Amino acid sequence: MKTIIEPFRIKSVEPIYFTTREERKEILAAANYNAFAINANDVLIDLLTDSGTSAMSSNQWAGIMQGDESYAGSSSFFRFEDSVRSITGMPNIIPTHQGRAAEKIIFTILGGKGKFFISNTFFDTTRANIEFSGAEAIDCLCREGKHPTIPAPFKGNMDIDLLRKLIIEKGASNIPMLMITITNNSGGGQPVSMQNIKEVRKICDEFNIPLYIDACRFAENSYFIKLREEGYAKTPVPEIANEIFSYADGCTMSAKKDAFANIGGFLAMRDLDLATRCRNLLVITEGFTTYGGLAGRDLEAIAIGLQEVMDEHYLQYRIRSIEYLTNKLIAAGVPVMQPAGGHAVYIDAKTFLAHVPVDQYPGQSLVCALYEEGGIRSVEIGSLMFGKYDAEGKLIPAQMELVRLAIPRRVYTQSHIDYVAEVIIEVFNNRHELTGLEITEETLLLRHFTAKLKPISSSTIQ
Numbered sequence: 001m002k003t004i005i006e007p008f009r010i011k012s013v014e015p016i017y018f019t020t021r022e023e024r025k026e027i028l029a030a031a032n033y034n035a036f037a038i039n040a041n042d043v044l045i046d047l048l049t050d051s052g053t054s055a056m057s058s059n060q061w062a063g064i065m066q067g068d069e070s071y072a073g074s075s076s077f078f079r080f081e082d083s084v085r086s087i088t089g090m091p092n093i094i095p096t097h098q099g100r101a102a103e104k105i106i107f108t109i110l111g112g113k114g115k116f117f118i119s120n121t122f123f124d125t126t127r128a129n130i131e132f133s134g135a136e137a138i139d140c141l142c143r144e145g146k147h148p149t150i151p152a153p154f155k156g157n158m159d160i161d162l163l164r165k166l167i168i169e170k171g172a173s174n175i176p177m178l179m180i181t182i183t184n185n186s187g188g189g190q191p192v193s194m195q196n197i198k199e200v201r202k203i204c205d206e207f208n209i210p211l212y213i214d215a216c217r218f219a220e221n222s223y224f225i226k227l228r229e230e231g232y233a234k235t236p237v238p239e240i241a242n243e244i245f246s247y248a249d250g251c252t253m254s255a256k257k258d259a260f261a262n263i264g265g266f267l268a269m270r271d272l273d274l275a276t277r278c279r280n281l282l283v284i285t286e287g288f289t290t291y292g293g294l295a296g297r298d299l300e301a302i303a304i305g306l307q308e309v310m311d312e313h314y315l316q317y318r319i320r321s322i323e324y325l326t327n328k329l330i331a332a333g334v335p336v337m338q339p340a341g342g343h344a345v346y347i348d349a350k351t352f353l354a355h356v357p358v359d360q361y362p363g364q365s366l367v368c369a370l371y372e373e374g375g376i377r378s379v380e381i382g383s384l385m386f387g388k389y390d391a392e393g394k395l396i397p398a399q400m401e402l403v404r405l406a407i408p409r410r411v412y413t414q415s416h417i418d419y420v421a422e423v424i425i426e427v428f429n430n431r432h433e434l435t436g437l438e439i440t441e442e443t444l445l446l447r448h449f450t451a452k453l454k455p456i457s458s459s460t461i462q
Contacts, residue, residue, distance in 0.1 A: 004316060004317050004320040004321075005317070006317060006410075006413070007311070007313040007314050007317050008057070008314075008410055011058060016044055016045075017041050017042070017044075018044065018375075019042055019044070019375055021372060021373070023042075024042070024371060024372050024375060025372055027039075027042050027371075028368055028371060028372055032440070032441075032451075032452035032453055032454070033364070033368050033437055033452075033453040033454065033455065034364075034448075034450070034451055034452065034453060035048060035367050035368070035371060035377050035378065035379065036048070036448070036449050036450070037450075038371070038377060042375075043371075043375060043376075043377045044374065044375030044376065045374070045375065045376045045377070045412065045416055045419065045420055046377045046408070047344075047376060047377060047378050047404075047405040047406050047407060047408075047420070048377045048378065048379050048406065049379065049406050050257060050343050050344065050406040050407060050408050050409060051216075051254060051256040051257055051406075052098075052256035052261070052262045052263060053256075053262075053408035053409075053411065054256075054260045054261070054262070054408055054409035054410055054411065055260075055408070055409065055410040055411050056260055056261070056262070056301060056305070057260065057304070057305075057308055057410075059304050059308070060260065060261075060300075060301045060304045060305055060308075063297075063300035063301055063303070063304045064297040064298075064300055064301055065297075066297075066300055067295060067296035067297030067298070067299070067300050068296040069295060069296045069297075070296070071288060071291070072288055072290055073290055074290050074291060074296045074299065075296075076296035076297070076299040076300045076303075077095065077290040077291060077296070077299055079299070079300065079303045080093075080095060080266075080299040080300070080302055080303045081093045082303070083302070083303035083304075083306045083307060084266055084268060084303075084306065085268075086307075087218070087238070087241050087242065087245065087306060087310075088215075088245040088248075088251055088268050089242060089245055089246060090245070090250065090251065090268035090269055090270060091270060091272070092268060092269050092270070092271075092272060092275035093266060093268050094266060094267040094268065094275065094278055094279060094282055094289065094292060095264070095265075095266050095286075095290075095291060095292030095293070095294055095299065096264075096265045096266060096267060096282070096286055096292045096293055096294075097263060097264065097265065097286060097287075097292065097293030097294055098254055098255075098256060098263060098264060098265045099125070099214075099216060099252055099253060099254025099255075099256070099265040100125040100126075100129065100254070100265075101265060101285070101286055101292075101293065102252040102253070102254075102265050102266060102267035103125060103126050103129040103252055104129050104285070105267060105278050105281050105282060105285070105286075106177075106212075106250075106252065106267060106278065107129045107130050107132075107133050107135070108129075108133055108281060109274070109277050109278060109281065110176040110177060111129075111130055111133025111134060111135040111176070112133055112134050112135055113134035113135070114134075114135075114174060115133075115134075115135035115136070115174055115175070115176055116135060116136050116137075116138055116166075116170045116174055116175050117130050117135060117136070117137050117138070117175070117176065117177055117178075117179060118138045118139075118140050118163065118166055118167075118175060118178050118179070119137070119138075119139060119140065119158075119178070119179040119180065119181055119214070120139070120140060120141050120142070120145075120156055120157065120158045120180055120181055120184050120187065120192065121139045121141050121145075121156075121181060121184050121185070121186040121187045122137045122139060122179070122181070122186070123181060123185050123186050123214070124186075124385055124386070124446060124448070125446070126179070126181075126214065126252075127386075128445045128446050131445065132445060138166060138170075139399070140158050140159050140162050140163050140166060141156075141157075141158070141159060141184070141187055141399070142154075142155065142156075142157040142158060142159045142196075143159060144157075145157065145184070145187050145188070145190060146399055146400065148188060148335065148336070148337045148338070148346065148348040148351075148400060148402070149335055149336070149337070149338055149348060149351070150338065151338040151339045152339075153191075153193070153224075153228040153229075153339070154190070154191055154192060154193040154196060154224075154228065154229075155184070155187065155188065155190035155191075156181070156182070156183055156184030156187050156188075156190035156191050156192040156221075157192055157193055157196040158180065158192075158196060158199075158200055160196070160199050160200070160203070163178075163200065163203060164203060167203070167207050167209070172207040172208065172209055175207075175209050176209075176210070177209065177210050177211070177212050178200060178203075178204055178209055178210070178211050178212070179211075179212045179213070179214055180192055180196075180197060180200060180211070180212075180213055180214065180248075181213075181214040181216075182213060182214065182215065182216075182217060182218055182221035182244070183217045183220055183221045183224070183341060183342045183343070185216070185217070185343075185344075186381055186386070188337035188341050188346040188400075188402065189217075189322075189337070189341020189342050189343050189344045189346065189404075190337070190341050191220070191221045191224035191225065191228070191341075191342060192221060193225065193228075193229050194225050194229055194232070194240070194243065194244065195229070197244060197247050198247060200247075201247040201248075204249075210249040210250065210271075211247065211248050211249050212248060212249060212250045212251055212252065212269075213244065213245065213248045213250075213251040213252075214251070214252055214253075215245075215251045215252065215253040215258075216253055216254045216257040216258060217257050217258050217342055217343055218241055218244065218245075218253070218258055219237060219241065219258045219309040219310050219315060220258060220315065220318065220319070220342030220343060221244070221342065222237045222240040222241045222244065222310070223237055223240075223312070223315040223316075223318075223319060223342075224319070224342060225240050225244075226240055226312075227319070236312075237310045237312055237315065238310050241310065249269060249270050249271065250267070250268055250269030250270065250271070250274075251267075251268050251269075252265070252266075252267055253265055253266050253268075255302040255305070255306070257343070258305075258306075258309045259301075259302045259305035259306045259309060260301070260305035260308060260309060260409060260410070261298060261301045261302045261305050262298075262301075263294065263298055264294050264298050264299070264301075264302045266292075266302075318342070318343075318409065319340070319342060321407060321417065322340045322341060322342065322343065322344065322345060322407060323339075323340040324414070324417060325340075325345050325405075325407075325417050325420060325421055326338070326339070326340035326345050327340075328418075328421040329345065329347075329421060329424060329425070332421075332425045332428065333428070334347065334352065334424060334425065334428050335347065335348040335351035335352055336348060337402065343406055343407060344404045344405055344406040344407060345404075345405045345407075346381070346402045346403065346404050346405075347366065347402065347403040347405070347424070348400070348401070348402065349362045349363035349365075349366045349380070349382060349401040349402060349403050350362060350363075350382075350400065350401035352366060352403075352428065352431060353365060353366060353431055353434055353436075355432060356434065356435065356436040357436065358382075358383050358395070358397040358401060359383070359394075359395045359397070360435075360436020360437060360438065360456055361380065361382070361383060361384045361436060361437045361438075361439075361453070362382070362401050362436065363380035363381065363382035363383070363384065363401045363402060363403050364380045364382075364384045364437050364453065365434050365435065365436050365437050366378075366380075366403045366427070366434070367379065367380050367403055368437070369427045369434050370403075370423060370424065370427060373423050373426055373427050374419070374420075374422075374423030374426075376405070376420055376423055376424075378403050378404060378405045378406075379403070379404050379406070379448075380401075380402070380403055380404075380448065381398075381400075381402040381403070381404050382397075382398045382400060382401035382402055382403075383395060383397040383398045383401060384439075384447070384448045384451065385398070385448040386398040386399075405420065435455055435456050435457070436455075436456045437453040437454065437455055437456060438453060438454060438456055439451055439452070439453055440452045440453060440454055
């Protein structure tokens with residue numbers, strides 16, 4: 001197999017600022033052991049997120065110069081609308097400044113006390129917007145998706161039997177929406193099969209419940225279907241994407257992911273009455289219906305990026321890049337989510353730091369260790385992000401303790417990724433020296449963004 005090269009040439013660069021280990025120890029302490037509080041200039045390789053961190057193409061930059069900044073009826077909006085509609089087939093397209101704004105609108109309208117929303121796995125902002133409305137968010141991940149190091153082709157799937165049981169238990173009339181996240185970000189960036197989407201659609205029809213897609217990484221999921229699902233090997237990615245959305249009543253999207261944009265998102269749906277209610281709320285909170293909190297230049301960048309992302313040469317490179325890092329770590333014995341996901345490598349922190357209890361946040365401890373060792377910024381997706389407390393204040397841990405290294409699109413080269421692997425392996429070889437953390441300050445919702453922590457003395461670890 002020949003080397004899979006980047007399907008692009010580098011036209012502009014920005015500097016990386018180097019720090020010493022001693023400097024990074026001080027930076028971590030000043031940030032209260034929360035990577036979100038670290039100044040970006042103090043990060044060597046930033047894998048905190050792939051959201052809004054992609055490199056835009058020369059065509060996107062050219063499109064920005066065509067941005068029509070008219071308050072109403074911008075020509076940039078209509079190009080944006082046409083691009084979204086060509087992929088989703090949805091008649092009602094509502095621009096927003098990012099994905100969580102779309103979530104805020106739809107869950108404000110459909111949510112409320114006594115309501116339940118079910119997904120394969122809700123991501124943090126989605127869950128927060130549901131809970132802020134007073135409703136409950138329930139994950140319904142397939143069994144194989146709960147075992148990080150055991151490979152399976154579609155570990156992002158919904159558990160169909162459990163889904164049916166939950167609908168009967170909660171009552172279909174109390175469930176305004178089912179949502180499938182593609183790829184399943186909190187579940188390790190794992191894809192969802194077309195067959196699973198069809199099965200969920202069938203249940204939605206049976207119980208008269210709308211189905212929405214969290215479409216942040218729709219192109220990557222479509223490419224996984226082409227690679228792994230029978231009958232799709234010769235189907236172009238745009239056609240696979242069209243079929244996915246044909247089973248949905250609506251979708252939300254952060255265009256900061258698979259649209260290569262630095263900001264933006266949208267809400268799309270078939271129901272005109274619901275779309276009218278959403279647009280009314282949009283005008284109050286985001287902006288007029290043809291810009292939705294975005295500049296015309298951003299609408300142009302998204303419209304172009306949505307088409308570029310479905311190029312199969314790019315998608316082959318993208319998926320193989322994630323596999324490359326995953327396989328290097330597996331060869332060194334590092335416990336990672338298998339098989340490789342679409343946009344990130346996920347380390348199984350519960351296994352990596354088996355000596356650190358879950359109530360001492362092993363994932364966050366690993367995040368700090370990777371930064372201290374090599375200036376790599378990552379994010380915990382475990383009990384710091386998703387943990388709850390019971391009536392006695394005891395932690396109810398997340399299903400998995402993961403550390404996500406999200407790879408920005410078209411940003412880093414193979415030598416950067418080799419460096420990342422070397423740092424992770426070095427930390428793994430010295431993992432028994434790491435201790436846990438405790439929270440000293442937190443907020444009620446999305447605590448991982450702003451929480452303050454401190455190390456626990458090694459003498460307290462059992």
